[in-house]
Amino acid sequence: MLVRPLAAVSVFALASCTTTQTPLSNLFEGDPETAVEALNRYYETIPASELPVAPEGVPLPADDAVLTRILVASCNDEEKDSPTLAQLGKEDADLFLMIGDNVYGDRDGRDYAVNDVELTELRESFADLAASPVFQAVRAKFPMMVAWDDHDMGENDGGRDFPFKGLAERVHETFWGLADEDVGQWPGTYYARSFGPEGQRTQIIMLDTRFFRSDLTPTDEYNAPGKERYMPAPEGSLQDMLGAAQWTWLENQLQDPADIRLIVSSIQVMPTVHGWEAWSTLPAERQRLFDLVKSTDAKGVVLLSGDRHSGYIYEEADVLPYEANELTASSLNVSFAKELAEMDERQIGAAFPPENYGEVEIDWAGRKLSLQLKDANGQVVRQNDVDFADIGLE
Template identity: 70%
Template structure:
């Protein structure tokens, strides 16, 4: 089923003027009248057959019984360009690949895209193009995968919960990645978790959704100024929400699951505070809530894995969690904007790495340590940080 031109106009009018009285669009498709523009759109989206949406090539089953020793991660992949870093990543050996956001760029063609394209045609086309890419087909055939979305595969640059077409974006995401018929496909948002391995060597991977429920960010008061490029932290006492009540409760429960190491995937950065782009520090109360939740649940072995920044980073900081906090930012696969970066957060381990890159988490169970690596598009290690299990609360 496809929205007619008249229906598109009707939906756009509803989104733009949700309080305007009159006969709502799509009301003839359902019993009763929708009470809002978003409800009207969602009623339509509920009629779409997922079989008509783009789908990735068949993937490998997740190795839930296997002891993980090597995990790859990457973000920011423009499906319209060749991706040497992704091709190089396909040459690696690993137990799991985490594709953690901006896996396509499906929101670029229209400046008023957020308000005018309820069919998300560009987003669907972008996923179709990704499925046809040889580099992507290679990694899809070689590695079991878990995925997160970020703004450009969500459908709205820097978008949060007020993106009117988020329900359809979720359907597109979950259909493409084969998640529609598993747990994540049965609740709003794209968050989910899986645990791999057996007693003493269990790795839990928690994939957060930092888009679907997120409240608006505070715009900068000094556009493009260093540290204030686009956003500033929300004022103390203001309304802030990153994950939504249900996802927060779910995360609290997951952090109490049995695990030895926990890799928390967030599409946006968690630890740094020196830049003015999207990150958890723009909602500082929510960032602290995350750290407090790790402590209150007694969750040992947490490491943050992030993307989004078009630059690779490694961070380490004592005292934030009951043990040292660590983060690996792997970004980007083929959307690099620079060769060097002056950005230096006090938590950073070495300089930033803006050229094309991907990340690796190596786990040495016998030696009781893990290594966070950044590799360039030739597979050369350019940044690394070795972490003893004892430094992240793992006995």
């Protein structure tokens, strides 16, 4: 894949000496005020033809299509075989949500990339995913919606201060065919789609928990249980998870007509017992999300997440006007353990760290849905059945 390191060096020169003529300065009106602005101007000159593209996929379901089975998965290392993704490909489903760490584009093996201005590794990772026969088969079978997480963006645990996120967004949206969609017209990778008639309408809301997210509060006791990497931000901290524009957009989405609303967050929302990345590291933002569901009177909200390299199911009363539920499906092929002792008070059953994927089954006639975790053989290993009445639906 073609990259242009000398051009990138010129961009940094442009940023550091804004009154000096440089090879790219004649392409724009005025000089950039920051190195990031200079980078973003340079990134706009990279032709789309130099960015990887996924194999042609199946169109999304029709607007009036009734969804009954939705697959969910995260954490897929494109450099490794993925038999669990192959097993997922044997399922029958209306939609597949690939919800983060769809590639590991910030590292080569276990060595994390540093100052990769051109995001060479990220672009190569997406190209490798496109070339995977297993992924090609899945892509050809299921309509897909996607979210990104840190390894899709190009920096482990990265957030709004990642300087190369402008190019990462272009890579993501170009690869998944989103560049010409609504999401391609605004900063960040969030978007939503709805399917089905009134009374059977499912809304899928794909959040971006990376592009706008504030820095997290580092742990004061590395690897201590509950404080492994981060701690909750102190009360009164200036913190942000979604950014002002995305928060406003989400408020509008929650007021659109829908029955079931699946809100996809690449990182976990409900649990609070661990010190890895999660909404619990920004507790005011976590509460803001719950309060927004309340204030918009949005019924039928169910949370979907990934990232943790383990599967979980959660249920909690009182944080929403009805029962809150979350399914964490992770990972497809980056499992680090067979068992975990982690237990949150909201958690239903033990963690499931072997390779897994998730499924949401919606029984419109029976007025219930089922949140399921399936293992590498497609067997259900964790399950929570939820009556529509328990999530605010009459």
